[in-house]
Amino acid sequence: MSTRVAVGVELPELLVEATPTFVVSTALATRDFQDVHHDRDAAVARGSKDIFVNILTDTGLVQRFVTDWAGPGARVRSISIRLGVPCYAYDTLAFSGYVLELSGPDVTVAVVGRGQLGEHVTGTVVLTLAGAAP
Amino acid sequence: MIDILAEAARITALGECARRPARDAVNLPMINNWVEAIGDTNAVYVDEAAARVAGHPGLVAPPAMIQVWTMGGLHGQRASGDPLGQMIGVLDEAGFTSVVATNCEQTYHRYLGHGEQVTVSTRLGEVVGPKTTSLGEGWFVTTHNVWYAGDEPVAQMLFRVLKFRPGTAIPAPAADVLRPVISHDTAFFWAGTAAGELRIQQCTACGSLRHPPGPMCPSCGADKPDYVLAIGRGQVFSYVVHHHPAVPGKTLPFVVALVELNEGVRMIGELIDVDPASVQIGMPVELALTRIDDELTLPFWRPSRAAR
Numbered sequence: 059m060s061t062r063v064a065v066g067v068e069l070p071e072l073l074v075e076a077t078p079t080f081v082v083s084t085a086l087a088t089r090d091f092q093d094v095h096h097d098r099d100a101a102v103a104r105g106s107k108d109i110f111v112n113i114l115t116d117t118g119l120v121q122r123f124v125t126d127w128a129g130p131g132a133r134v135r136s137i138s139i140r141l142g143v144p145c146y147a148y149d150t151l152a153f154s155g156y157v158l159e160l161s162g163p164d165v166t167v168a169v170v171g172r173g174q175l176g177e178h179v180t181g182t183v184v185l186t187l188a189g190a191a192p
Numbered sequence: 193m194i195d196i197l198a199e200a201a202r203i204t205a206l207g208e209c210a211r212r213p214a215r216d217a218v219n220l221p222m223i224n225n226w227v228e229a230i231g232d233t234n235a236v237y238v239d240e241a242a243a244r245v246a247g248h249p250g251l252v253a254p255p256a257m258i259q260v261w262t263m264g265g266l267h268g269q270r271a272s273g274d275p276l277g278q279m280i281g282v283l284d285e286a287g288f289t290s291v292v293a294t295n296c297e298q299t300y301h302r303y304l305g306h307g308e309q310v311t312v313s314t315r316l317g318e319v320v321g322p323k324t325t326s327l328g329e330g331w332f333v334t335t336h337n338v339w340y341a342g343d344e345p346v347a348q349m350l351f352r353v354l355k356f357r358p359g360t361a362i363p364a365p366a367a368d369v370l371r372p373v374i375s376h377d378t379a380f381f382w383a384g385t386a387a388g389e390l391r392i393q394q395c396t397a398c399g400s401l402r403h404p405p406g407p408m409c410p411s412c413g414a415d416k417p418d419y420v421l422a423i424g425r426g427q428v429f430s431y432v433v434h435h436h437p438a439v440p441g442k443t444l445p446f447v448v449a450l451v452e453l454n455e456g457v458r459m460i461g462e463l464i465d466v467d468p469a470s471v472q473i474g475m476p477v478e479l480a481l482t483r484i485d486d487e488l489t490l491p492f493w494r495p496s497r498a499a500r
Binding site: 074080083084086087088089090091104105112113114115116117118119120121122125126130131133134135136137138139140141175176188 | 222225226228229230231232233234235236242245246247254255256257259260263264265266268290292293294295296297298299300303358359368440
């Protein structure tokens with residue numbers, strides 16, 4: 059893996075279908091019981107178009123996107139995300155990313171998750187690749 | 193009238209609140225639910241042998257689950273001393289009753305093994321506002337959490353929410369594109385593109401054409417303009433290739449051309465369907481009206497398909 063890592067290297071794209079089942083099951087699996095993540099009537103009453111993905115799930119998806127690429131030996135050191143437009147049920151998120159920086163054993167990856175409304179989540183992940191450090 | 197900043201200062205001064213324990217120790221059933229829902233197939237979370245091969249002493253929890261362990265749960269109530277709960281209460285009372293998370297920055301000092309019991313503390317950070325946002329007028333509230341295993345800090349998080357006043361949102365554009373400012377002087381031009389026409393302003397006194405539109409004729413000073421229809425052909429008078437910064441709705445790089453119309457005036461527009469490296473001054477181009485939505489049609493240009 060480390061021989062393929064250089065600044066600018068792009069990660070394989072990840073597509074995530076944000077079906078209603080996905081939105082609800084991830085909200086509950088992250089123990090987020092806010093009604094806007096599982097009850098469309100409540101979400102609409104609060105001014106949303108539909109139920110939408112919660113932020114704990116975004117952190118999880120960003121981690122998955124990066125470790126899918128880095129492999130099970132990698133160690134995730136930090137995940138920083140900023141939310142843009144909502145990801146409503148029936149949207150599809152396309153994650154793309156590239157190696158932003160190499161610093162000692164650490165790799166910083168820049169990540170963007172886009173839905174049909176635009177950028178849903180942007181962020182960076184710092185990880186140490188397998189064999190680079192304990 | 194609530195002094196939001198004074199309340200924020202008071203709550204910030206309380207510092208780190210008492211640590212709150214997770215409901216459950218780090219455990220495989222909750223991890224299984226999480227990896228299934230997220231779709232994460234990393235074996236170190238569910239396969240002990242794989243975890244050991246990867247250098248872990250045993251099964252570990254996904255780092256991104258750190259906040260999950262200490263979520264309030266289905267019937268959760270914030271402790272009365274919780275700084276975020278207190279600040280949310282202040283903003284609720286001030287009318288900023290809706291909430292949306294905007295930033296989450298987590299740092300993991302180490303991976304958690306199964307059976308570990310964590311606690312979490314919270315302190316209030318910056319409270320900034322009032323700000324005009326696309327959701328409405330609101331305040332950004334930042335909190336800092338630290339998770340502990342025993343007395344050892346194992347992870348930390350900066351978490352920011354926007355508390356906003358519902359119903360004060362500025363309507364967002366229907367499409368992800370920069371929209372022109374339409375004034376009294378330019379309304380005829382944009383009405384034209386929407387109707388499938390490229391209109392050039394013409395002075396009713398001296399007959400000269402002008403673009404961009406304005407209230408008075410630069411040639412004779414008359415202030416009674418009309419317009420004529422352009423045939424939609426011209427050539428590249430000059431151009432730039434835009435590489436940076438990002439522009440909403442655009443894929444970089446793209447070409448912005450100053451097109452000299454056959455009628456004589458020059459117009460700026462994006463040149464589409466073209467390799468930026470192949471653009472040349474003098475290149476023949478034709479109009480490509482592009483409907484963005486019910487309100488807006490933009491005039492783009494593309495290489496001419498007609499033989500000249």
